[in-house]
Amino acid sequence: MKRTEFVRMVTLGAGYLAVAGCMSACKNKAAKTEEPVKASAEPKAGSVVGFTIDLNDPQYADLDKPGAYVYVNKLIIARTNEGNLVAFGKKCTHQGGPLAYNAESGLFQCSWHGSQFSGKGEVHRGPAKVNLKAHNVAKEASTLTITPKG
Numbered sequence: 001m002k003r004t005e006f007v008r009m010v011t012l013g014a015g016y017l018a019v020a021g022c023m024s025a026c027k028n029k030a031a032k033t034e035e036p037v038k039a040s041a042e043p044k045a046g047s048v049v050g051f052t053i054d055l056n057d058p059q060y061a062d063l064d065k066p067g068a069y070v071y072v073n074k075l076i077i078a079r080t081n082e083g084n085l086v087a088f089g090k091k092c093t094h095q096g097g098p099l100a101y102n103a104e105s106g107l108f109q110c111s112w113h114g115s116q117f118s119g120k121g122e123v124h125r126g127p128a129k130v131n132l133k134a135h136n137v138a139k140e141a142s143t144l145t146i147t148p149k150g
């Protein structure tokens, strides 16, 4: 085998390994994602806020209707019955149960022990004693921008 052939084979082999390694890493990263997120900008590491979502995207289009809500990253984003767009951490402040917005009652509810929170995130009924942490939601045209409050 000539030296140039040997160098070419080694280079191709290294390139193959690099591509295969990247594909494997990307596949594993996607598999660990809790839920698909089509936010236009990924949040910074360790952050759950600081992103935008496009209301033209079918999975978010319902947010134009009172009573609708979606989960994005670690947040629940809802349009309350009063028409306000709000974003809170999606876990209950009691023991971390999942929250959902109940359009019938106009309250955020936890399915674990029944805590309820108002559309402003205030405890309506326990056992939770701590209000939900609210984030800023700004709407410009069809874009929602969610940023940390305070």
Ligand code: FES
Binding pocket: 092, 093, 094, 095, 096, 097, 110, 111, 112, 113, 114, 115, 126, 127, 128
């Ligand atoms: S975790 Fe939500 S009420 Fe207990």
